[in-house]
Amino acid sequence: MGTSSSSKGSGSKQPMVPPWADDQPGTPVPAGPPKRFQAFRTSFGKYLKSGDRDDLKRSLGHYARTATGGSGVGPRRFGSVYNSGGDFYEVLKSLGGDGGNAAERGLSRDSLAGQPLDVVCQRLAEMLAPENGDADRIREAIDEAMLEVLGEGDFDPDSLDDETVARIMGEYLSQTVFQEIVEEVGGSWANAPDEKRTSAAEAELLEVIRVIVDKNLAPKLTDGKAITKSDVLRFMRETVVEVWREWESFDE
Incomplete structure (x- = not known):
């Protein structure tokens, strides 16, 4: 699910x-x-050993408050995620509609229809990922979000109604936050006694993130009003701020 075996995490410098x-x-x-x-990595290491959800919450509190500077600073780390997410939203809405915006980006609605979903995911991910240090994270988040919501069959653009697009966007944002935490845990993943425990911890972490994201993002994307790309960027940022605020309250 995550990248727990491939990242040492950031350094304090x-x-x-x-x-x-x-x-x-x-x-x-x-x-x-x-x-x-x-403190974040120490608490997460304890969580990996104990399986105690309080240790997970404590680690996320340290991450939000200390490791990333609180809700006034931490959400700034996701600028590329917001920008690519705004484009992702426009493409999904276009593919679910007349296809015009997607076609301007080189994605033909008719040619994508009926293609294996993983092939379509790859096309979208390669087109939307920025050329910077967040490229891999965003590609993976787009891929995971579409597969999680749409399944693994062939791509049907008619399935992209407002509710489905909102679910994909929520999963995209959840996956990007999840991947950041997984990477920053770094060497503390070694505290997990086995791969089964690692997978369980990743799944619980992702679910903690999803709950907050869904509560804050989905209502904004499905209220029936016309939504612009700038709206989507703002909604995603507001949602990440709420994630950080909730985490900041853990174990205060």
Whole structure:
């Protein structure tokens, strides 16, 4: 599910917000405290050993408050995610409609219809991913979101109604936050006694994220009003802020 075996996580000397990811470029980024990931990784390691959900919540509290600078800073890390997500939303809506916007991007609604879903996912992911350090994360999130919501059969653009598009967008945003946490846990994944425990921890982490994202994002995407790309970017950012705020409240 995640990338727990392939990342060592960020170091304390790395910027709180990667330059390519900042959705508020030009706004000063505060310096991170020394060893800002230590409490987060220690608590997550305890969670991997114990399976205690309180340890998971405690680790996410440390992540939001200390490792990433709180809800005023942490959500800035997802600028590329917001931008690609806005494009993703427009393409999905177009494919579910007349196909015009998608065609302008080189994606023919008629030619994609009936193709294996994994092939369509790959086409969209390659087209929408930015050329920066978040490219792999965004490609994977697009792929996972479409497969999770649409299944693994052939692609039917007529299935992309408003509710389905909203579910895909919620899963996309959940997956990007999930992947960031998985990567930043770094070497603490070694505390899991076996692969079964690792998979269970990943699944529980993803579900914790999904619950908050769905509660905040889905109503904004399905209220019947006309939605622009800038609206989608704002909705995603507001949702990530709410994720951080909820995590900040854990174990205070």
